[in-house]
Amino acid sequence: MSSTNSKAPNVEIKYTQIFINNEWHKATAGKTFQVINPSTGEEICQVEEGTRVDVDKAVQAARKAFDIDSPWRKLEPVARGNLMRKLASLLRRDIEYLSKLETLNNGKSVQDSKGDIFFSADCLDYYAGWVDKMVGETIPGAQDQMIYTRHEPIGVCGQIIPWNYPILMMSWKLGPALACGNVIILKPAEQTPLTALYVASLCKEAGFPPGVVNVIPGDGPECGNAISVHQDIDKVAFTGSVEVGKKVQEAAAKSNLKRVSLELGGKSPLIICEDADLDHAVKLAHRAIFGNAAQRCTAASRTFVHSKIYDEFVARSIELAKKRVVGDPFDSSTEQGPQITAEQFERILGYIESGKKDGAKLECGGERVGKKGYFIKPTVFTNVKDDMKIAREEIFGPVMSILKFDSYEEVIKRANNTTFGLAASVVTKDLTRALTFAQRLQAGSVWVNDYDAVCNQAPFGGYKQSGHGRELGRYGLEEYYEVKTVVIKLI
């Protein structure tokens, strides 16, 4: 186990203000808020706290930048794409600094931060390639008509992103929105605003016109809500918890029926079949739950294992969990950093308690690591039953729950028996079984013999209360344009 005393290098904090119209502003209400290093629990810096008035300022700037005669609206698609590719190249240019800043604020390892940044740059490049490939249609109607569709940008898009992948979530939002020609007001999570503000500076450096990208740090109830209820915001995209997602959608509807897309939580099942290669399956299940300190909406938080291989699987999983290196994310031997906040930390420990109380068997972990920061030992429960809290509710912490199953019909039903539907995975060599699972599992992403097989080219999103709408891929564009049908009557 590596030390929880931080080896954090001196990471200079360059941007702590509100970014509107390519300029830096202080908060109108004059307040700042604290940003914490989860590895130590100590303050990194203070950041200007955006409130309703700042959101309003940003909306005005964005609306002006979206005026039909504005430079942004007149820009050729290819030029838009070039700006996006420029931004991608700046992310890569500054990867050393950005990755350290991400690690300092979020607690993920530097290697993981770098991976996120490469993925983010590739996402922007991917969407940059779409700008001159999105087409409307000409439609054969009646003989004396010319009918065609235009795909137009929606307009001012509010985007509210979470703390688990700050830079990556920002790129997933910017990519399709910019590709379609929209203007953006982005609120990073209050826990992790620092890299978003730096990326804002890169947007300016890349050459995006003022008002196209605006970033307002602030909290959910004031700043996020201001976006959801704003009468002059045309769309809101939210990634976060189901609980808040419902509030966002309600506020959006009640205000001005702004379009809504939601990426919410999950309780994703990973199903290990009897013909699985055990070694491969154990390693897969391990990273499927514990990756990113288990702070992933897709975390495989219900591991269903066929009874025939259950005992061996459990033994090996416990062994692997015990070996997982938890500590300072700036230490290159670290595999798992801290949880994001004291609040999350307490919540996770609370779930662990409930697991014990409900009769699940705590095999390893189950407690804090060290005395500083929010580190939790990789925890494994066996003898988990479907109705236990740890099997039903999203924990967002390093707690693996292993459940036994006997038949495939049964496990599919149990896997689907949840209000979530974000992801699912099955490990098997059998062709028919794989395709059957793929067909029957109620999840937006189904993976076979893999986990988190997320790529820029393929859509990602939830069934049921895991959200609606898709991100990434060509499908991701559909959330960011309006279809206008034009009919010209010919005389």
Add this chain to the structure above:
Amino acid sequence: MLSKLVTRQVFNHGLRLTKRAASTAAQQKLVGDRNPQVNYRKLFINNEFVDAIAGNVFEVLNPATGDVIAEVADASEKDVDKAVKACKDAFRLGSEWRRMDPAARGDLLYKLADLFERDRAYLAALETVNNGKPFKDSYNIDIPHCIAVLRYYAGWPDKMNGKVLPISGDFFAYTRREPVGIVGQIIPWNFPLILLCWKIGPSVATGCTTVVKLDEHTPLTGLYVGKLIQEAGFPPGVINILSGDGPHCGASIVKHPDVNKIAFTGSTQVGKIIGGEAAKMVKRTTLELGGKSPNIVFADCNLDTAVEMSHFALFFNQGQCCCAGSRTYVEEKIYDEFVQRSVERAKRRKVGDPFDENTEQGPQISHEQMDKILDLIESGRRAGAKLLVGGQREGDKGFFVQPTVFSDVRDNHRIAREEIFGPVMQILKFKTIDEVIERANDTEYGLAASVFTNDLDKGIVVSNGLRAGSVWVNTYDNFDPVAPFGGFKQSGLGREKSEYSLDSYTEAKCVTMKISQRNS
């Protein structure tokens, strides 16, 4: 000046050069190098430059002077064999190219585009020395367009989705769009670099491997691009470039049993031969052939714009465009005024040294072409069309032809039916819409057409009626990479550029798996 406006309007499809390149261009007075070094004169196979196996070479001329610029390798059947083998190796299942992530294929095209941008001035000078087009056109039009096309295709590789099908029965069915395989691409001399990019763009984007035959008049810039392909990091054998003639090199490519698809741009006459040969082996074939494109000018147009655009439509690139607006139909009411203004404009057209920044028109590509043009001009005179300006060779060095304008042209004149490929404008008179649509369509060709009018209805109805692959309204020669380009009828088969071009370079494979139970 209106002519500058034309160039900008027509070719400004969004190319934004890097800040450095744009400001450099602005700062420097644009002077092309008249004697660019020719360092690449050999065949480009497997990322190497090699002599022709038989050691043969042929001469490459500067059409502005008739002088020899260089000798380059002359590929024959054995060299084609070698190149196709390189394609095959690069296309083998499990090869680096077949295993490469699609996005990485795109990155190679972005890199190649960046190298074109870096070497813009050199490429433009070499293109001008070999082809004769004015340097300011090579620099401001040809090279930027190449860069735009490469970047357009660079975005496609990871976006060519197949479909999952709503099949009946207990099946899971989907399509894959797979590369068609080894392609042979034969390009002409009028836009050497542009057409090279129109060809290698989709080939690389879809994951094919290719052997390209450059035209024997204009091999120099294409061979240099071989060096850029190497530098960009393409695996060996993915793009092979040969200099050679049609009857030996070109024919070998068309007939080669391992070549899956042929793409040819050139004359309708040769296109028919190639199509015939390829059909014997059921090779997928796309052809971009000739044209006799009608440009229809209505009385309610903006006359200044119509005159300038019509002039450009015919005279651009020394009249050597497959889609040249070579039948200018003018509505009776404005006919006299239009003719007079067109003649004035043609008189002002500056012909001469392609490196002179005032030159608008350089030489024709060859003596042979020049003779053909002069012969057709003579036929126009003999047939009774009114020669109003030009009609002769210009000077006695190089292959220059005077900007020529005929009025009172009849539909049955040779100059109104046959492709001239030179600076000879035909102006014809018309009365009604129905009449002009019928006359415009009365041709074996169908490559392009244009309409000048301010009336909404006319613009749409006439466009709908013209049997041509590209119809331009109040503009001409818009070659934006997003727009498909190709011919109706004997102007060709298939489309280049745009998403449509990908169909020619992919095969749809349908995979149908039996499963135990299908549910929706």
